Structure formats: C-alpha cells, structure tokens
Amino acid sequence: MRVLSGIQPSGKLHIGNYLGMIKPMVEYQNRSELFCFLANMHSITSVFDGVALSDNSQNALIDLLALGIDPEKSVLWVQSDVPEVSELTWYLSCVTPMGLLQRCHSYKDKVAKSIPASSGLFTYPVLMAADILLYNSNIVPVGMDQKQHVEVTRDIALKFNSLYGEIFVIPESEIREELAVVPGVDGQKMSKSYDNTLEIFAPEKQLRKKIMSIVTDSTPVEEPKDPDTNNVYLLYKLFASESESQEMADKFRQGGFGYGDAKKALFALLMDHFKEERKKREEIAADLGYIQEVRKKGAQKARAVASEVLAKVRKAVGVA
Ligand code: ADP
Ligand code: TRP
Secondary structure (H helix, E strand, O other): OOOEEOOOOOOOHHHHHHHHHHHHHHHHOOOOOEEEEEOHHHHHOOOOOOOHHHHHHHHHHHHHOOOOOOOOOOOOEHHHHOOHHHHHHHHHHOOOOOHHOOOOHHHHHHHHHOOOOOOHHHHHHHHHHHHHHHHOOOOEEEEOOHHHHHHHHHHHHHHHHHOOOOOOOOEEEEHHHHHHHEEEEOOOOOOOHOOOEEEEOOOHHHHHHHOOOOOOOOOOOOOOOOOOHHHHHHHHHHOOHHHHHHHHHHHHHOOOOOOHHHHHHHHHHHHHHHHHHHHHHHHHHHHHHHHHHHHHHHHHHHHHHHHHHHHHHHHOOOOO
16 A cells, blocks of 8 residues: 655644644554655745745755654655656646636635745646656545645546556545644644744744744633633643643633643643654754755655656657
8 A cells, every 4th residue: 555645845844734744644654655755846836935945845854854754664755856747747737627727726725825826836736646646656645625636636547547548546535534623823724824833843942932822812810711712722632641631621621720831831742742853853954964865765766666657658648
C-alpha cells in the first residue's frame, strides 16, 4: 500500500499541520510505503518572494525530519526536484475538462482571500493530480479542504485510463474527521494564511506570547466556565493525556481557575511535548551537508518511480 501526501512550504509549519498531516504520516511510515513531499511548486501560486520560498522549503524539510519523517524508511523529497511532474501536468491538463476545475472551491476561496487569480492557481488541482498519479499512490491522507482535489484526481485518472488504457492507479483520499480542524488562536481554523497559528518550532518567547493571545471570553476568574467552548482547553486537550484534560476540565467547571492559568499550562505542555523534536531540529539545522544529502537522495528515489510512470504515459499519448 503506497501512501502519499504533500504540504506547501508557504510559511512556518504549525500544530494544525502537525496533527492533521505530519503525525499521521509519521505513523504511516511504520506500516506502509510512505511518499511525503514539499509542494513548493504549489506555493508559487501564492508566494512571490523567491528567497522566502527557498528558505521556507529548507526550514520545512528540517521540520519534517525533526518531527520523525525518516528518509531511510520513506521517500521524502522536494516537488521541484522531480521535473517529471511538470511534464505529466501537461498531459493531464489536456484531458481535464474545464468544468471540473471550475467547480473547485479552493480556487474561489483563495481568490476571495486576495490571492491573485492566475491560471496557475486555477489549474493547481491538475498539478496536484500529477503529484499523486506520478507515484502510483493508493491512499492520500489530507485535510477536509483537499478532499475535492483528490476527487478531481480520480476523475482525471479515470478519463485518462479510458482514453489510453490502464495506466494510472486510482487513488483514494483519507480524512481523519477528529483532526479535521484544529482551531487557531482566534478560534478560526488554524492556517498559515490567517496569522493565527501556533508554530511547532517557534522560539520559546514567541510561542508564549502567541498562546497568551488566544481569544477567550471575559468570564471572571472566580466563576465556573465551560471547558468545551474555550479554545485554550480545546488546544490543550489535543496534546494532553486523558487525566490531564479531565483535571483541567474539572478546574474550569469548579471556578477559581482563569484562562491565564490554562494558557500557562498549554505553553508548558507544548514546550514539553516537542522537547525532543526541538533538540533534534537544532542538530539537523546545524548540519547543512546532511540536509542537502537528504534532499538529493529523496529526489533520486522519487525520480526512479516517476520516470517509469512517465515513460508509460509518454508512450500512451504518442510522444515517446
Ligand atoms: P495552511 O492552511 O496552514 O496553509 P495547508 O493548506 O498547507 O495549511 O495544509 C497542509 C496540511 O495540513 C493539509 O493536509 C491540511 O489539511 C492540514 N491542516 C492545515 N491546517 C489544519 C488545521 N487547522 N487542522 C487540521 N489539519 C490542518
Ligand atoms: N494542495 C495541498 C495543500 O495545499 C498540498 C499538496 C500538493 C498535496 N500536492 C499534493 C497533498 C498531493 C496531497 C497530495 O495542502
């Protein structure tokens, strides 16, 4: 079973990315063949600063390594290091009906958020289909927002196969409902584009400040509070043990426990949770040679699969 997913290096990775995508990937790598990549070509639909994109990509690669993606067990690469994906995007785009892309919510949502309405942004689902189909992926774990894109991928693959024969594996998306939406500090979905994230590897001071900025209501400290409607508790619960969560919930219900106390507890919990990863990240970041080697070897492994699939496609469409 081949499991594939990608993440855009369009900013610093946050705990929503961690719970929604990175953690499931790390768990997968012990029981499946994991393909995990940084979708930097997707990011150029919204990041127009080459230096920033290149830095973000390098940082995200280090983050993934520190969080447990193991380049010995899995294939970990940077999308643009496999040029085959661009060529496949073209072949796929020639069988993709316009209507299929016109129905995509993500394009409309992004344009509504002032991301420029380029043709790249519009055809982005075709690049994503190429990412998935180029590696014969069976399962694609994604957040809710990406489900439609995997459906589009299936439609494109079926159309291509019906025209040219059984070339592509038909993938399936996998959504973890319980982790579908991690809330941000303002209560909306945590997202790089909303400036409401808790970054996994933020410097200690910055993380504390961000946690202290979590929006809460103005119930006085003495009064009882409902834990299930406050973001501090909801975030705490995602990382705490059952007994720790229960303890905090009881304190909120009893009264005399303020949001400030809960925020301090959340900060301590996150610092402790990622303690090892923070240390590992520092070690990896100091070893530029290792990072370059990981990137190079990852690209080689990914290209070995990609070139085989692309050779079949080229032959099928008649350009070989
Ligand atoms: P962002 O919204 O921060 O730009 P991406 O769109 O790059 O995040 O998402 C990368 C991965 O992380 C996707 O699989 C996505 O579903 C997951 N993800 C992002 N934000 C959250 C969140 N708040 N809760 C759960 N999963 C998330
Ligand atoms: N579009 C995805 C996102 O914004 C990232 C991505 C690109 C992806 N290609 C993919 C995810 C292929 C899964 C499979 O989150």
